[in-house]
Amino acid sequence: MANEPLERMRLDKWLWAARFFKTRSHATQAIEHGRVKLNGERVKPARDVKPGDRLEIRVGDADWTLTVRALAMQRGPAPVAQGLYEEDSAGRARREQQALERKLAASPAAAIKGRPTKRDRRRIHRFTGD
Known part of the structure; x- marks a missing residue:
């Protein structure tokens, strides 16, 4: 009975095993x-998940759309965890586009008005001759 493949498991436990969240309590929240x-x-959180189910997950700024392929009782290494699901190609493209937009966006420090950064101070001193 211990070697039988799983048919169902709790959603929060699957999210933890698939490495979307570091702890089960984070998955539950x-x-x-x-x-x-x-x-x-x-x-x-206690809802059962089974192979073939579709999940939409938002982790930080990333949106994942995926299909459950397998279940695992233990949290394993990342390559094993990636085998537990199959990501939708449209969802992957959208997530990669969001990552690119975040990378190209202006840094938050540029939008802040107030104290100059160390780099700004050096430019000011160089300009004023102090």
């Missing part, structure tokens, strides 16, 4: 705050 949807609807 994300589910409760509506950042995880199972087959298009909000669910509770």
Whole structure:
């Protein structure tokens, strides 16, 4: 019985095993705050997930759309965890586009008005001759 493949498991435990969240409590909080949807609807952390289910996950600024391929009782290395799901190609393209936009966006320090940075101070001193 110990070697039988799993048919179902808790959603929060699967998210932890698939390495989307560092702890099960973080996975539980994300589910409760509506950042995880199972087959298009909000669910509770104890909801069972099975192979073939579709998940929409929001982790930070990244949106994941994926299909559950397998279940695992333990949290393993990243390559094993990536085998537990299959990412939607459109979702992957959208996530990569979001990452590119964040990379090309102006740094938050540039938008702040107030104290000059160390680099700005050096430029000011060089300009004023102090």
